[in-house]
Amino acid sequence: MFCGSKNDPDETRPNVNVCPVCLAHPGTLPVINREAVKHVLKVGLAVGGKLADYTEFDRKNYFYPDLPKGYQLSQYEYPLVSGGELGGVALTRIHLEEDTASSMHNESTNATTIDFNRSGVPLMELVTEPVIHSVEEAGDFARELQLLLRYLGASDANMEKGEMRVEANISVGKGGVLGTKVEIKNLNSFRAMERAVAHEIKRQTKLLERGEEVVQQTLGWDEGKQATFPQRIKEGSADYRYFPDPDLPSLLLSEIAEFGKEKLVSEIPEMPSQRRQRYLSLGIKSEDAGLYVRERKLGAFFDEVTALLGSGDSKGILLASNYIANDLVNLIRYKADKQPLVRDTEQRDADYQSEIPISARNFKKIIDLQLEGKIQSRSAKNILLACTKGAGDPVVYAESNSLLLNEDNNSLTATIDKILKGNSSAVADYKSGKAAALEFLVGLAMKELRGAADPIKLRQLLDNKIRPEKS
Numbered sequence: 440m441f442c443g444s445k446n447d448p449d450e451t452r453p454n455v456n457v458c459p460v461c462l463a464h465p466g467t468l469p470v471i472n473r474e475a476v477k478h479v480l481k482v483g484l485a486v487g488g489k490l491a492d493y494t495e496f497d498r499k500n501y502f503y504p505d506l507p508k509g510y511q512l513s514q515y516e517y518p519l520v521s522g523g524e525l526g527g528v529a530l531t532r533i534h535l536e537e538d539t540a541s542s543m544h545n546e547s548t549n550a551t552t553i554d555f556n557r558s559g560v561p562l563m564e565l566v567t568e569p570v571i572h573s574v575e576e577a578g579d580f581a582r583e584l585q586l587l588l589r590y591l592g593a594s595d596a597n598m599e600k601g602e603m604r605v606e607a608n609i610s611v612g613k614g615g616v617l618g619t620k621v622e623i624k625n626l627n628s629f630r631a632m633e634r635a636v637a638h639e640i641k642r643q644t645k646l647l648e649r650g651e652e653v654v655q656q657t658l659g660w661d662e663g664k665q666a667t668f669p670q671r672i673k674e675g676s677a678d679y680r681y682f683p684d685p686d687l688p689s690l691l692l693s694e695i696a697e698f699g700k701e702k703l704v705s706e707i708p709e710m711p712s713q714r715r716q717r718y719l720s721l722g723i724k725s726e727d728a729g730l731y732v733r734e735r736k737l738g739a740f741f742d743e744v745t746a747l748l749g750s751g752d753s754k755g756i757l758l759a760s761n762y763i764a765n766d767l768v769n770l771i772r773y774k775a776d777k778q779p780l781v782r783d784t785e786q787r788d789a790d791y792q793s794e795i796p797i798s799a800r801n802f803k804k805i806i807d808l809q810l811e812g813k814i815q816s817r818s819a820k821n822i823l824l825a826c827t828k829g830a831g832d833p834v835v836y837a838e839s840n841s842l843l844l845n846e847d848n849n850s851l852t853a854t855i856d857k858i859l860k861g862n863s864s865a866v867a868d869y870k871s872g873k874a875a876a877l878e879f880l881v882g883l884a885m886k887e888l889r890g891a892a893d894p895i896k897l898r899q900l901l902d903n904k905i906r907p908e909k910s
C-alpha cells in the first residue's frame with residue numbers, strides 16, 4: 440500500500456516480498472499507492488456511495504509482533520467512501536489501510552514465526568450497517584461483494600488465499616434493539632462464515648435466555664470443533680489514539696485528475712446486479728441468470744448465442760438457456776472429472792477454465808433445428824453431446840445420422856403399413872381397448888424410422904389407421 444513490494448498471495452516462501460518500508464526500518468517513508476485508491480473509489484461508485492473530497496491516512500496505534508511500526512496506517516475520520524448499498528444491504532463506509540504481517544504458531548516447538556510478505560499489502564475495509572438479519576443474507580451479501588470485486592478487477596477475492604476476509608459482527612437482541620456485539624475473525628471461506636454466524640447466534644441466544652450477559656469481545660472460529668472461541672476483549676476506538684500520519688499528504692481527490700468521477704465511471708464495466716437484471720429481462724429463469732452472473736464464461740457464451748438469435752427471439756433464448764444451464768453445464772462438469780460445482784474454492788475457477796466445447800454458432804444451429812421442428816429434443820441433446828466431442832456441423836451431423844424428422848408422408852405410411860401387418864395381435868389388443876398396445880406399435884415404428892419421426896404424429900397416424908371410425 441505504501442511501498443513497491445510485490446503482492447503475491449501465491450508466494451509460499453516467507454519474507455521474500457519485503458522491503459525496508461514494510462519492515463519499518465528507521466528513516467523510511469511511505470508513498471500512497473494510486474491504483475489501490477482508484478480501485479476503492481471505483482468500488483464506491485459501483486455501490487452508489489459518496490466519494491470523499493478530502494481524505495487522509497491515520498495511524499492506528501497498538502503493539503503486536505506482526506506490526507513492526509507499532510501502528511497501522513488506516514483511515515479513521517475521512518474514509519474514501521461513505522454510504523452506498525450492495526445487494527439490498529446499506530453500507531456505512533469503505534476505507535483503505537495496510538495489512539499486517541502474518542504470525543504462525545508452531546505447537547510442537549512452541550515458537551511463533553512471522554512472515555512479512557503480507558505486511559503492507561493494500562486492504563480495503565468495507566463496513567455495513569447492522570441490517571443483516573440471517574445467515575443466508577450474510578452469505579448472499581459476501582458472495583455479491585466477491586462478484587463485484589472480481590467484475591471490477593479490484594481483486595480475485597479468493598477467501599482461501601486471504602484475498603478476501605470476512606469479520607462477522609453478531610448481536611442478538613430483543614424487540615429490534617441490538618444487544619452486545621461480538622466480532623468473529625479468521626473466517627477463510629463462505630462456509631466457515633455461515634457456520635460461525637449460525638453458531639454465534641445460537642450461543643448468544645442461549646446466554647440471553649439463561650439471563651446471562653454477552654461479553655463484547657473478539658472471537659476466533661475453530662474449524663475442527665465447529666465452535667467460536669474468545670481471542671481478546673475488544674478495544675474501543677479511543678484506545679488506538681488515532682491521529683493523521685505526518686509522513687503522508689492529505690488528499691483533495693477532486694483536484695487529482697485520474698480520480699475524477701467521470702473518468703472512473705467510464706472505466707466501470709457492467710456490474711453483477713446490472714447483468715442479472717439484463718438476463719432476467721430476457722425472460723430466462725432466475726437460477727440461469729444467477730449462473731451466468733457467477734460463471735462469467737458461461738454468461739459470455741449465453742450472450743454470444745443471444746446475439747446470434749436476436750434479443751427478440753424469446754422462444755429461442757429460453758430454449759438456448761435451458762440447454763446451456765442444464766445440458767451444457769453437465770457436459771462441462773463431467774469433463775472436469777464429475778467434480779460438483781464448487782462455489783468458493785480455487786476449483787471454482789478451474790471448472791470453466793476449460794473452454795466451452797462448442798461454438799456459439801453451432802450451438803445456435805441446434806436450437807434452430809429444434810425450433811423449426813426438424814429434430815426432437817432428445818436428438819438435440821444427442822447432437823449437442825456429439826458436437827462437444829468434435830462432431831462438427833450440427834446440421835450435417837443430424838442429416839448423416841438420420842436424426843432429421845421424416846417429413847415424407849409416403850415413407851411414414853409405408854412404415855406404418857409394415858408395422859400393422861406384422862403385429863396383428865397388438866392391433867387387435869388396441870381395438871379391444873388396450874391403450875398400451877398403441878404405444879408398443881409407436882415404439883416399433885420409431886425404431887424402424889431410427890427415431891427420425893415425431894411420436895405424436897406417428898401415434899395419430901397409427902390410431903387413424905386402426906380405428907378409422909374415430910377420426
Ligand SMILES: [Zn+2]
Nearest residue numbers: 442444458461
Ligand atoms: Zn515493502
